[in-house]
Amino acid sequence: MNPPKILTVDDSKTIRLLIRRILRPFSVDLYEASNGEEALEVARQEHPQLIILDYNMPVMDGVTMLGHLREDALLKPIPVIMLTAESSSHIIAAVARLGARDYLTKPFQSSSLLAKIIKVIPLAPISPEATP
Amino acid sequence: MKVERIRRNLAAMAERSVTVVFSRQLGISPISLPAENKIKRDTAWEWINASVVWSGPDLRGVIALHLSKKLAAQAGEKLWGEPLDPIQPSDLVDLSRELCNMVAGSLASELSQKGFSGALETPTSPPGPPTGGWPAAPITLEAQWTCWEEPLILDVNLGPSL
Numbered sequence: 001m002n003p004p005k006i007l008t009v010d011d012s013k014t015i016r017l018l019i020r021r022i023l024r025p026f027s028v029d030l031y032e033a034s035n036g037e038e039a040l041e042v043a044r045q046e047h048p049q050l051i052i053l054d055y056n057m058p059v060m061d062g063v064t065m066l067g068h069l070r071e072d073a074l075l076k077p078i079p080v081i082m083l084t085a086e087s088s089s090h091i092i093a094a095v096a097r098l099g100a101r102d103y104l105t106k107p108f109q110s111s112s113l114l115a116k117i118i119k120v121i122p123l124a125p126i127s128p129e130a131t132p
Numbered sequence: 133m134k135v136e137r138i139r140r141n142l143a144a145m146a147e148r149s150v151t152v153v154f155s156r157q158l159g160i161s162p163i164s165l166p167a168e169n170k171i172k173r174d175t176a177w178e179w180i181n182a183s184v185v186w187s188g189p190d191l192r193g194v195i196a197l198h199l200s201k202k203l204a205a206q207a208g209e210k211l212w213g214e215p216l217d218p219i220q221p222s223d224l225v226d227l228s229r230e231l232c233n234m235v236a237g238s239l240a241s242e243l244s245q246k247g248f249s250g251a252l253e254t255p256t257s258p259p260g261p262p263t264g265g266w267p268a269a270p271i272t273l274e275a276q277w278t279c280w281e282e283p284l285i286l287d288v289n290l291g292p293s294l
Contacts, residue, residue, distance in 0.1 A: 088240070107153045
């Protein structure tokens with residue numbers, strides 16, 4: 001079985017590296033984008049099983065991207081976990097209306113993000129033979 | 133009245149915000165410095181600055197984080213899980229922006245609990261030694277810490293929304 005595809009969307013390289021580190025022990029095909037526009041392109045090409053999405057980004061923010069995702073019949077079913085420093089109630093309400101599966105505010109513990117990911121897609125640890 | 137409450141509680145809110153970000157994300161609690169032990173904002177340190185604009189219907193302002201390059205590199209190793217080799221200046225700037233974003237997010241959440249909602253803009257990084265902020269702002273705070281024996285400064289400047 002192919003490993004699940006996860007797309008991380010954040011303009012911060014720091015956060016993308018952190019998520020890469022959190023997911024390193026698991027068999028996952030990880031894709032990255034630094035804004036909503038780039039992410040839509042990757043999503044159309046790769047059809048990930050999960051998108052981890054920031055809110056505040058240049059070019060296209062997370063809520064706008066989520067809106068585009070929900071207008072696209074093929075991409076609409078992809079579950080989205082918002083990962084953002086924003087905790088304003090109107091933004092949480094907006095992403096909930098657009099069907100985000102979950103919401104996690106930064107700063108966050110690695111275990112909290114992992115728990116939310118596992119609720120959406122099963123993750124298998126990398127087998128010892130596959131480890132270089 | 134509500135603004136007065138913010139002024140009174142801002143130092144404690146800032147302390148909680150910085151502590152939660154550094155302890156949860158980096159596993160370290162910064163040591164708060166008393167006013168008489170102020171860190172000099174000069175070129176003795178190699179500073180990295182990041183700031184975020186926060187604006188709501190009643191209040192708006194700037195939250196700025198200043199940290200030494202060495203502190204940013206150590207924080208980076210913790211967050212990235214490994215030393216980046218070589219570390220690019222842009223990596224340290226990115227890390228500082230993200231830390232500032234998280235501190236501002238935590239502070240925004242505290243402000244929202246006190247009745248002031250608002251949204252954050254994308255963080256930016258002004259170059260050079262940290263400036264003293266915005267002296268004309270009605271609500272200002274300068275708080276300082278050391279972290280791994282390196283300097284960390286938070287400036288918060290809030291005023292009425294136009």
